[in-house]
Structure formats: structure tokens, C-alpha cells
Amino acid sequence: MITDETIAKIALLAKLELSETEREQAKQDMRKMLGYIDLMNELDTAETEPMSHVFSAENVFREDVVVNGDMREEMLANAQLVKDGMFVVPQTFEG
Amino acid sequence: MDILQYTAVELAECIRHRKIGTVEALEAVWQRIDAEEAKWNCYITVEREKALKRAATLQRRIEAGEQIGPFAGVPFAVKDNLCTKGIRTTCGSRMLEQFVPTYSAAAVERLEAAGAVIIGKTNMDEFAMGSTTETSYFGVTHNPCDPACVPGGSSGGSAAAVAAGECFAALGTDTGGSVRQPASHCGVVGLKPTYGTVSRYGLVSYASSMDQIGPLGRDVRDCAAILDVIAGRDDRDATSVDRGEQTGFKAALRQDVEGMRIGVPADYFTEGLQPGVRKAVQDAAEVFRANGAVVEYFDLGLTQYVVPAYYTIAAAEASSNLERFDGIKYGYRAQDIGTLHALYQKTRSEGFGAEVKRRILLGTFVLSTGYYDAYYLKAQRVRTRIRRAFDEAFANYDVLLGPVAPTTAPRLGESLSDPLQMYLQDIYTISANLTGMPAISVPCGTDEKGLPVGLQLMGDRLAEGTLLRAAYTYEQAVKTERERNVSDKERG
Amino acid sequence: MANVYETVIGLEVHVELATQTKIFCGCSTAFGGAPNTHTCPVCTGMPGTLPVLNRQVVEHAIAVGLATNCSIAAHCRFDRKNYFYPDNPQNYQISQLYQPICRDGYVEIDVQTPEGDRRDAAETDNRKRVRIHEIHMEEDAGKLIHDGESGRSLVDYNRAGVPLIEIVSEPDMRSAEEVIAYLEKLRTTIQYLGASDCKLQEGSMRADVNLSVREVGVQTLGTRTEMKNLNSFHAIRNAIAGERERQIRLLEAGEQVVQETRRWDDAKGVSYSMRSKEDAQDYRYFPEPDLAPLHIDDTWIAQIRARQPELREARMERYQRTYALPMYDIRLLTDSKQLSDLFEETVACGAQPKKVSNWLMGEALRLLRERDMDPEEICFTPEHLAALIGLVEQKEITNTVAKEVFAVMFTQGVDPRRYVEENGLKTLQDADALRRVAAQVLADNPQSVADYRNGKEKAISFLVGQTMKAMKGQADPLKVREILQSML
Incomplete structure (x- = not known):
């Protein structure tokens, strides 16, 4: 079920760094929560379609017309690090 | 009469007839905020100068005879997960402590177009994850009905601000009860519209398939009038619905429930329900009966599966929605360090609080390989079943009636230690989010401790008209009753 | 005795669709803007913003699906693919996993004998069907630029949100030749549809190669690897040869092929594993709650089918019928829609078809190759080419002069009559x-x-x-x- 490895893998996927205590806490929380969520298994839903959207609307489109101009300064305004009109990140690839 | 006693609709009327000036109304709110905000902590950000400038401009336009809008000059508060152009929008999180959007939420734009003056951004549980407003990075908000209690959440700041007279009305957001439950705990009215009625553009997503913006006000009329303003199809939100002729919610406010069929889910009145809440809600049901409605208790079913399904889906969507907070484009960025991976990890670990991390981890897990079917998909199937149960209920009833929450406002510090217990408090409210139905919380008296109790009315999807009529009828009936009691006493 | 191995290849081809705007917002898709000048709150993943689907993207995807014999899903929707990377502003990509828009198609390619001369083989083709597993719609990522000065990377989101379709084939190809024939087939088909310009070099068409090897006669598939960063036919050819060799070497040494994504370095002729311990690969796909599902009914499909332009095969038949050109000419001309359009327009100006064909197949293709240009970069108009042919026919200029004039027209678009006049190039009749x-x-x-x-x-x-x-x-x-x- 929920092991230390599970928590480590999930934290890696979620990009969260957990301390020893946080990891232990997360393990307990998750076990407890999933134990409760497992209540759902009482209900036979084999014949039931899953519902990802609550509304019945389909085919909602925009037309292919350019409406935006240059908004670069606004898009960069909240970034902590900017260079040459771009967002700065640690080096991403080899070479 | 003290300006702060007016409802938003009444104040708008006075301003329109130039009995009260916009700046005067704003000053009244400032005085209250100056006197009491330190006690409640309703706001994360207050925008005095901007609000004053806008109020003055509006006053000039009103004096010039311009028709502005139904809320011209009325001071409003807005929950801090709704983007406001040029005003920082934090979501109650360290992650967005410095974030100043360059765009406003569609609901905010519509409110402003109706003449509202936005005075500040209200406190909330971090990224709307919580039921007490205690998970905010910006401190807890106290309940104006009892400062030792929480105001509820996640729109606790909005509910408290309305209750404390620190604004005339407010916008909140409701993903699992976050408008209705704090309204209930603070003794104000809170409305969650049908999913898709109010555009979500500019609402920082928590759980996209359930998030909906709703008004908090002093009475049902205020909420209906605000919904009239903020509802409407928006090209920027593909999930927003074109309600066409169905708007005009204020017009639905008739005191008439004659023959209305009201169902009361018997499953809501189990042992977990606080006796004072049970009594207040059952009394409310009797008020409907006395006013000509047909009130029936019935078995709704599936109630025990609502919380598991909701938390699975909400956590899954949240884990994905919150991935964008990585320190690069906006928001908190951890001190620059080595690798990209380290930047992501440090930023997110330092920027998010414990409850947010808890839900991100749960959501990541239920979507991960090997667990998707057993949890996420299972929850979506259960959701279909829950919706069917409600569809069947609405085949028999016009409105469903029950409590908003199992208890009145808990004391500060009581809830967070046991997250599962806290989640269970949402049992009555989250069905409306899972299924997309509209629901409203209306004050229905107090419990043994004198804390406000909320009555929840739920309507079928797109049936706000019926829902509002029921809520309004109840509110008016109770008001008449109260007034009669007062005059009886006076006659002695 | 050495084992004989068979290469098994499937392709994932990404094609940038020819739309004015991005898939989910009203930003321009034009190339060449200064960094981040084609961005908005939606395509930079600002909090609270929402995607709204571009109708044209769906119509292009349906058109490509129909042209590749796919069945079009009556109901489809988008899913989120979650992974952290800075070229992806939301840290999830909106794509389609559970219900892609097109499924179960195929294209037919001409398979040549390995040593066969292209020209001879063209007349004696074997046809082979490459099955298409699915086509789905998704958004492109931004661009990362290495900043040598700071040792960091810079992010430009101009390409983030540009619409793509991904065409996933079955593992039906057995050689680099088949892979290239398949890609050329897709390219001409999509170009004729007008759904994309499909330029490999500019990245508007990108192919990831899934490759495994197995001993001849073995029925089960070997473990495959996926190779990325293949931006020319040349690179694809080399990467296939290199990866085949690498896998055979591993197997011969008694080792296992690891299922992974590898990056091909064409300059060095080697591939590198792209795995890192920081990436637990798990995309956690789930239905995109911000977008409404799609319902594609027969009426809509019929409308798109009715609008479908003439595709290459139809055009080839028509050329045979109408212009009586040799098959060799027809193949070369119709290989590129631009060239073929130019041919028809020039003929429409009154030029003799075979003469037009000779100019285009000879001088035009030679110059394109020599200058590494694409047909759409050709500058002259059909009227000018017709005029040039006229000048030669009326013996006003010699062939030698004509070739010289053609080269100028090719890049500068001058009027040949005027150019001949101004430079005194007329044949001396005296x-x-x-x-x-x-x-x-x-x-x-x-x-x-x-x-x-x-x-x-x-x-x-x-x-x-x-x-x-x-x-x-x-x-x-x-x-x-x-x-x-x-x-x-």
C-alpha cells in the first residue's frame, strides 16, 4: 500500500521536497485518507460511465482570428528573473 | 439610519437617488475597517486610494446624470483567488505573495462594469483548500459572531467582511462549499450558482470541474442581484454556459412557495449532526410547510460516498492545476540554486503550505499509474451515481432542504489537526459541486451557543429561479415572524 | 554464425497545423517574432486563465484523418499530460490520450528494391500499407535557448500553444527507405490539404522514431527505444542505422535493450539516453476539465470532406489525362504542391506543358537543391515563366541566355521581357x-x-x-x- 517508496515517488512527481517528518506525516495522512476513500469500493460501478464534466455542452470553439498583440512586458512583469525578453531558468540540457 | 445597515441593493438605490454619496458610503466602510479589521483580519489587501479614486469618479458620473449600473458606488470585497488587474492576488499563499495580475477575472470585470467599487481582497484558505480560513499564509480570520471561532472557509474573509460590515457584499468561490459554509458560520447569505453560470476566467483554479464563483450578501435579494450582474456566457471560459433567457434572478424573488415540493434527505439527519443545527433546520422546514410548501423527508442515498469521491477528484485536479507554480513565470522563486529540479522542488516546498501539499500529494497519487482506475476513475463513476441520485430526487422535488454543515463554526485551532475530520464537515455541501447544482445558504437561527446556523437549499441544475424563490420566501417569512414577535413584546 | 536481424520501426510524427492563431488562445502563430511577443496570459499559463479550442485545429485534424483513411471519433476530448519542464508553461500539456480524434487509418507507400535506381523503380513499385494507429491534437511547447554568458537557459513561449497533430503509426516499417517514403507520403498529403507546410528543417514536421530489432523469423517485438531530435531525412537515415547497430551490439553481447527515449546527435552520429533520476516517468493523464468534449457528427465530416482539395494521387491522374506528360515528370512535379501549382498556373498562362515541366524539373529543381531552398521560396510568377518560355520559342533569346535569365527570376522575381530588354540579351537576328x-x-x-x-x-x-x-x-x-x- 503506501510505503516510503510510494511517498518518495509521488513527491518526486509533484516536485515537493519533504523532510523526514513531513514524509512520515504524509504517509500517515495518505493511508488514513485512502482508507476512507476505499469506502467507494462498496459501490458497484462496473456499469457506470465516469463523469469528468458536469455539463452537457459540446463543441465550444473560438474562431481562428488573431486578437492578441504584443504583451511581452506584461507577461514578464511578474517573473523574478528575466533576460533578453525571456524567462530565466537553470540550464536545461547537455550542450 | 447607519449606512452600514443597508443591503447592497438598498445602498445602490440610495446612491442612485443621490441620498448617499459614493465617497460617503466608502468612508463608512473605512471607518468600520479602521475600527475592527485588526480584530477579524478579513482582508489580505485593502486598496484605499484606488477605491477612493474610483468612488469619486463614479460620483461625478452619477451627478452628470450617467446611468452606470445596478451597483454604482457600492463597496464590494473580492476573494483573493479572483484576479484583479493591478491589485495583487495571493490565493492566501506565500507562492503568490507578490503576484499582480495584468488581467481581471471575468466576474470582477462584470462587477466593476455594474459600478461596484472593489475595496480589497479577502482572506481565504490557501488556494481555497480548507474549511476554516486557517490555512492562509496571511493569518487566520476570526468569526465576527464570536472571535474565538473560525469564520468557516475557504471564503472566510468574504463572509466575515460581510458579517462585520467591512463591505456591503462580496464575491467568494465555492468548490466544495466554500461560499455556503462560511456564509452559514457567519450568519450571511451565500449562493453557489449552477456550474458554468459565472465565468471562471481569472479564478485561480483549485478543482476546475467544480469551481464556481458566487456572491455573499446580507440577504437573498443581494445575492440574486449580484448573480444577475456576474452571470453570463464568456468566450474565455469554454465551460461557461449560455443561460439565455434564464437570467433575471432578481425577478424570481417572489414570496410564494405554495405547492412547491421540498424534499428533505433523511440521510442528512444522522448522529453526526449537532442538535442545535438539527433543530434550526427542522424548524426551517416547518416554516416552508406553514407557507404552503409540500415538505417530505426522503432517502437520498449514497451520502457516505460523497466525501471520498469529492476529495479524490478535487485533489487530482488540484495537483495538476497547481503545477504551474514553479517559480519561473510568476510568484515565489526559491533562492537560485543549481539544477532545474532543485529550483522546482525548493520553490514549491517553500511556497506551499501543509494543506496544499497534502492535497497535491493525494492528487498526484490517485492519478498515478496503477491507481488511476481504482481511485480517480472510480470517483468519477461514483460521481455519476451521485448525480443520478439527485436527478431522481429532482424528478420528485423542486428544492432539497438540509443543513449546510454538521456543526456551527468550530473554535480556532480545533480543525486542522485531523484533516479527515475536517473534510467530513463538507458532507452536505459538496454534492452540489460534484453534480453542478446550484445551492444557497440562508441563516436559520442559532444553536445552543448562539452561533448562526445555515439552512441549505439545493436546486436542480439551471433552476436558480426556483431556488431563489424558496430562499426569499423563507427569509421574508422569518423576518415577518421576527417583526411580529418584536411588536408583540412591545405591546407587552 | 552471425544472426540476421530485422528492424521494426514505428513513427510518431508531429505536424504543426497551418492556423493563424494558437490552439487555445488568440495569439499569432507567425514565425520569427522577437521572444515572447506572441504570448498572452493563456499561453504563458498565468493563474486563472483558461484554454478555448480553435475550431480550425479540429477541422485540420479531421481533414488529415480523412486523407489518411482514419475513422473519425464521433466523441473525443482532451486530456492533460503532466510533467515539469520549463518549455511547458503550465507544466502540463493539453493533449489527447483516452479518446483521440482519429484512429485506425493507413497510407500506402511505394517500396523500392534496396539497390533500385529511383527512376527505374518508380515504374515498378510495390505498394505497402503503413497503418496509422491514431492521430491526436495537442499543443506545442515553447523554446529553450542556452545562454552561454550565464550558463542558464532562457524561455521563449512564442511557440507554446501552437497547434500540433501527432500521427502515430503502427510498427509497420522495416527500413530507413520505408520510413522516408512514409514521411514523404504524409508530407505531400498534408501539404496538399493545406493543413501544414510540413518543413522538417524548421520543425513544422518532426518525427520521433520508435525502433526495435529482432531476429528474422521471430514474431514478437523486441524492446524499443524512441529517438528524438531528428530534423532532416539525413538525420533520420543515420539515426536508424546507428540505433539498429547499437541494439544489435547489445543483444549480441547478451545485454538488454532498455526501453527509453534517446536523443540523436547527428553531428557526432551517436544517441544519448534522455533519462535522469529526477524524472519518474508518469504523466498522470486525466480528462482536461477546462475544455468541453467534442462531438463530431456526420454532417460536419461531410462538410470537411466536401471541402477537401485535390490530393496528389488525383492530381497525378489528371496530369496524365490532361497533359500527357511522362510519369517521371508527373511524379517530380507533384512531389511538391507548390511546384505543381506553379506548373498548372504557368500552363494556364498559355505555355506548353512539357516545356514548363522541363523548366521546373530541370533548372528549378537544380537551383532548389543547389541553394537548399524550398519550392515556396521561388520568386518568379507563373506569368514570368510563361513569358520566358515564349521568348525562347520565338527565338528572341537563346537557351543559354534563357537559363541565365531564369536564375535571376528565380531569386529576384524580375520580369524576363524587361530584363532581356534592359540587358540587351536578345538574339542577334542581323x-x-x-x-x-x-x-x-x-x-x-x-x-x-x-x-x-x-x-x-x-x-x-x-x-x-x-x-x-x-x-x-x-x-x-x-x-x-x-x-x-x-x-x-
Whole structure:
């Protein structure tokens, strides 16, 4: 079920760094929560379609017309690090 | 009469007839905020100068005879997960402590177009994850009905601000009860519209398939009038619905429930329900009966599966929605360090609080390989079943009636230690989010401790008209009753 | 004894769709803007913003699906693919996993014998069907630029949100030749549809190669790897050869092929594993709650089918019928829609089809190859090419001059009549003038004159050449020969 490895893998996927205590806490929380969520298994839903959207609307489109101009300064305004009109990140690839 | 006693609709009327000036109304709110905000902590950000400038401009336009809008000059508060152009929008999180959007939420734009003056951004549980407003990075908000209690959440700041007279009305957001439950705990009215009625553009997503913006006000009329303003199809939100002729919610406010069929889910009145809440809600049901409605208790079913399904889906969507907070484009960025991976990890670990991390981890897990079917998909199937149960209920009833929450406002510090217990408090409210139905919380008296109790009315999807009529009828009936009691006493 | 191995290849081809705007917002998709000037709150993943689907993207995807014999899903929707990477502003990509828009299609490719000369083989093709597993719609990522100065990377979101379709084939290909034939087939089909310009170099068409090897005769598939960063046919060919060898080497050494994504370095001719311990690969796909599902009914499909332009096969048949061109010409001309359109428009201006074809297949293709250009970069108009052909036909200019003029038209788009006029390139028709020049040439080359008179007939060719040279090419060489012969 929920092991230390599970928590480590999930934290890696979620990009969260957990301390020893946080990891232990997360393990307990998750076990407890999933134990409760497992209540759902009482209900036979084999014949039931899953519902990802609550509304019945389909085919909602925009037309292919350019409406935006240059908004670069606004898009960069909240970034902590900017260079040459771009967002700065640690080096991403080899070479 | 003290300006702060007016409802938003009444104040708008006075301003329109130039009995009260916009700046005067704003000053009244400032005085209250100056006197009491330190006690409640309703706001994360207050925008005095901007609000004053806008109020003055509006006053000039009103004096010039311009028709502005139904809320011209009325001071409003807005929950801090709704983007406001040029005003920082934090979501109650360290992650967005410095974030100043360059765009406003569609609901905010519509409110402003109706003449509202936005005075500040209200406190909330971090990224709307919580039921007490205690998970905010910006401190807890106290309940104006009892400062030792929480105001509820996640729109606790909005509910408290309305209750404390620190604004005339407010916008909140409701993903699992976050408008209705704090309204209930603070003794104000809170409305969650049908999913898709109010555009979500500019609402920082928590759980996209359930998030909906709703008004908090002093009475049902205020909420209906605000919904009239903020509802409407928006090209920027593909999930927003074109309600066409169905708007005009204020017009639905008739005191008439004659023959209305009201169902009361018997499953809501189990042992977990606080006796004072049970009594207040059952009394409310009797008020409907006395006013000509047909009130029936019935078995709704599936109630025990609502919380598991909701938390699975909400956590899954949240884990994905919150991935964008990585320190690069906006928001908190951890001190620059080595690798990209380290930047992501440090930023997110330092920027998010414990409850947010808890839900991100749960959501990541239920979507991960090997667990998707057993949890996420299972929850979506259960959701279909829950919706069917409600569809069947609405085949028999016009409105469903029950409590908003199992208890009145808990004391500060009581809830967070046991997250599962806290989640269970949402049992009555989250069905409306899972299924997309509209629901409203209306004050229905107090419990043994004198804390406000909320009555929840739920309507079928797109049936706000019926829902509002029921809520309004109840509110008016109770008001008449109260007034009669007062005059009886006076006659002695 | 050494084992004989078979290569099994499937392709994931990404094609950038030819739309004005991005898939989920109203930003321009135009190339070449300064970094981040084609961005908005939606495509930079600002909090609270929401995607709204571009109708044209769906219509292009349906059109490509129909042209590749796919069945179009009556119901489909988008899913989120979650992974952290800075080229992806939301840290999830909106794509389609559970219900892609098109499924179960195929294209037919011409399979050539390995040593076969292309030209000969063209007449004796074997047809092979490459099945298409699915086509789905998704958004492109932004661009990362390495900043040498700071040792960091910079992010430009101009390409983030540009619409893509991903065409996933079944593992039906067995060689680099088949892979390239398949890609060329997709490219011409999509270009004819007008759904994309499909330029490999510019990245508007990108192919990831899934490759495994197995001993001949074995039925089960080997473990495959996925190779990325293949931006030319040349790179694809090399990568296939390199990866095949690498996998065989591993197997021969008794080792296992690891299922992974590898990055091909074409300059070094090697591939690298892209795995890192920081990436637990798990995309956690789930239905995109911000977008409404799609319902594609028969009426809509019929409308798109009705709008479908003539595709290459139909055009080839029509050329055979209408212009009676050799199959070889038809193949080359229709290989590129641009070239083929140019052909038809030039013929419409009154030029003789075979002559137009000769110019396009000969000089035009030669110049394109020489200058590494795409047909759409050709500058001349159909009217100008027709005019040039007219000038030659009416013997106003010689072939030599015509080729020179063509080269100028090709890159500068000048009017050939005007250019010939302004540069005095007209063929000299004046027989007296020609005779005067010829006399001078005879006088200057007594040895050749003597040779000719002594029966060395070939010597006249040299004299014709000298005369043409003195005339700067502006003479009809037949006429020159005639005059020289009469004077000798």
C-alpha cells in the first residue's frame, strides 16, 4: 500500500521536497485518507460511465482570428528573473 | 439610519437617488475597517486610494446624470483567488505573495462594469483548500459572531467582511462549499450558482470541474442581484454556459412557495449532526410547510460516498492545476540554486503550505499509474451515481432542504489537526459541486451557543429561479415572524 | 554464425497545423517574432486563465484523418499530460490520450528494391500499407535557448500553444527507405490539404522514431527505444542505422535493450539516453476539465470532406489525362504542391506543358537543391515563366541566355521581357553583323580553318563556340554554324 517508496515517488512527481517528518506525516495522512476513500469500493460501478464534466455542452470553439498583440512586458512583469525578453531558468540540457 | 445597515441593493438605490454619496458610503466602510479589521483580519489587501479614486469618479458620473449600473458606488470585497488587474492576488499563499495580475477575472470585470467599487481582497484558505480560513499564509480570520471561532472557509474573509460590515457584499468561490459554509458560520447569505453560470476566467483554479464563483450578501435579494450582474456566457471560459433567457434572478424573488415540493434527505439527519443545527433546520422546514410548501423527508442515498469521491477528484485536479507554480513565470522563486529540479522542488516546498501539499500529494497519487482506475476513475463513476441520485430526487422535488454543515463554526485551532475530520464537515455541501447544482445558504437561527446556523437549499441544475424563490420566501417569512414577535413584546 | 536481424520501426510524427492563431488562445502563430511577443496570459499559463479550442485545429485534424483513411471519433476530448519542464508553461500539456480524434487509418507507400535506381523503380513499385494507429491534437511547447554568458537557459513561449497533430503509426516499417517514403507520403498529403507546410528543417514536421530489432523469423517485438531530435531525412537515415547497430551490439553481447527515449546527435552520429533520476516517468493523464468534449457528427465530416482539395494521387491522374506528360515528370512535379501549382498556373498562362515541366524539373529543381531552398521560396510568377518560355520559342533569346535569365527570376522575381530588354540579351537576328563576327573568328583561328578544310569536320564546333562566345551567347548556334559553313 503506501510505503516510503510510494511517498518518495509521488513527491518526486509533484516536485515537493519533504523532510523526514513531513514524509512520515504524509504517509500517515495518505493511508488514513485512502482508507476512507476505499469506502467507494462498496459501490458497484462496473456499469457506470465516469463523469469528468458536469455539463452537457459540446463543441465550444473560438474562431481562428488573431486578437492578441504584443504583451511581452506584461507577461514578464511578474517573473523574478528575466533576460533578453525571456524567462530565466537553470540550464536545461547537455550542450 | 447607519449606512452600514443597508443591503447592497438598498445602498445602490440610495446612491442612485443621490441620498448617499459614493465617497460617503466608502468612508463608512473605512471607518468600520479602521475600527475592527485588526480584530477579524478579513482582508489580505485593502486598496484605499484606488477605491477612493474610483468612488469619486463614479460620483461625478452619477451627478452628470450617467446611468452606470445596478451597483454604482457600492463597496464590494473580492476573494483573493479572483484576479484583479493591478491589485495583487495571493490565493492566501506565500507562492503568490507578490503576484499582480495584468488581467481581471471575468466576474470582477462584470462587477466593476455594474459600478461596484472593489475595496480589497479577502482572506481565504490557501488556494481555497480548507474549511476554516486557517490555512492562509496571511493569518487566520476570526468569526465576527464570536472571535474565538473560525469564520468557516475557504471564503472566510468574504463572509466575515460581510458579517462585520467591512463591505456591503462580496464575491467568494465555492468548490466544495466554500461560499455556503462560511456564509452559514457567519450568519450571511451565500449562493453557489449552477456550474458554468459565472465565468471562471481569472479564478485561480483549485478543482476546475467544480469551481464556481458566487456572491455573499446580507440577504437573498443581494445575492440574486449580484448573480444577475456576474452571470453570463464568456468566450474565455469554454465551460461557461449560455443561460439565455434564464437570467433575471432578481425577478424570481417572489414570496410564494405554495405547492412547491421540498424534499428533505433523511440521510442528512444522522448522529453526526449537532442538535442545535438539527433543530434550526427542522424548524426551517416547518416554516416552508406553514407557507404552503409540500415538505417530505426522503432517502437520498449514497451520502457516505460523497466525501471520498469529492476529495479524490478535487485533489487530482488540484495537483495538476497547481503545477504551474514553479517559480519561473510568476510568484515565489526559491533562492537560485543549481539544477532545474532543485529550483522546482525548493520553490514549491517553500511556497506551499501543509494543506496544499497534502492535497497535491493525494492528487498526484490517485492519478498515478496503477491507481488511476481504482481511485480517480472510480470517483468519477461514483460521481455519476451521485448525480443520478439527485436527478431522481429532482424528478420528485423542486428544492432539497438540509443543513449546510454538521456543526456551527468550530473554535480556532480545533480543525486542522485531523484533516479527515475536517473534510467530513463538507458532507452536505459538496454534492452540489460534484453534480453542478446550484445551492444557497440562508441563516436559520442559532444553536445552543448562539452561533448562526445555515439552512441549505439545493436546486436542480439551471433552476436558480426556483431556488431563489424558496430562499426569499423563507427569509421574508422569518423576518415577518421576527417583526411580529418584536411588536408583540412591545405591546407587552 | 552471425544472426540476421530485422528492424521494426514505428513513427510518431508531429505536424504543426497551418492556423493563424494558437490552439487555445488568440495569439499569432507567425514565425520569427522577437521572444515572447506572441504570448498572452493563456499561453504563458498565468493563474486563472483558461484554454478555448480553435475550431480550425479540429477541422485540420479531421481533414488529415480523412486523407489518411482514419475513422473519425464521433466523441473525443482532451486530456492533460503532466510533467515539469520549463518549455511547458503550465507544466502540463493539453493533449489527447483516452479518446483521440482519429484512429485506425493507413497510407500506402511505394517500396523500392534496396539497390533500385529511383527512376527505374518508380515504374515498378510495390505498394505497402503503413497503418496509422491514431492521430491526436495537442499543443506545442515553447523554446529553450542556452545562454552561454550565464550558463542558464532562457524561455521563449512564442511557440507554446501552437497547434500540433501527432500521427502515430503502427510498427509497420522495416527500413530507413520505408520510413522516408512514409514521411514523404504524409508530407505531400498534408501539404496538399493545406493543413501544414510540413518543413522538417524548421520543425513544422518532426518525427520521433520508435525502433526495435529482432531476429528474422521471430514474431514478437523486441524492446524499443524512441529517438528524438531528428530534423532532416539525413538525420533520420543515420539515426536508424546507428540505433539498429547499437541494439544489435547489445543483444549480441547478451545485454538488454532498455526501453527509453534517446536523443540523436547527428553531428557526432551517436544517441544519448534522455533519462535522469529526477524524472519518474508518469504523466498522470486525466480528462482536461477546462475544455468541453467534442462531438463530431456526420454532417460536419461531410462538410470537411466536401471541402477537401485535390490530393496528389488525383492530381497525378489528371496530369496524365490532361497533359500527357511522362510519369517521371508527373511524379517530380507533384512531389511538391507548390511546384505543381506553379506548373498548372504557368500552363494556364498559355505555355506548353512539357516545356514548363522541363523548366521546373530541370533548372528549378537544380537551383532548389543547389541553394537548399524550398519550392515556396521561388520568386518568379507563373506569368514570368510563361513569358520566358515564349521568348525562347520565338527565338528572341537563346537557351543559354534563357537559363541565365531564369536564375535571376528565380531569386529576384524580375520580369524576363524587361530584363532581356534592359540587358540587351536578345538574339542577334542581323545576318550581316553575324557574318562580320564570323569572318573575324575565321581570321583569328587559321589552324582550325585549315583543319576543317583538311577534312576534320569537328573543327567547326570549335569555331561555332568561338563565334557564340564573341556574340555573348546572343545568337542562334544553328544559324552560326550555317554561316560558318557557307564562309568556309
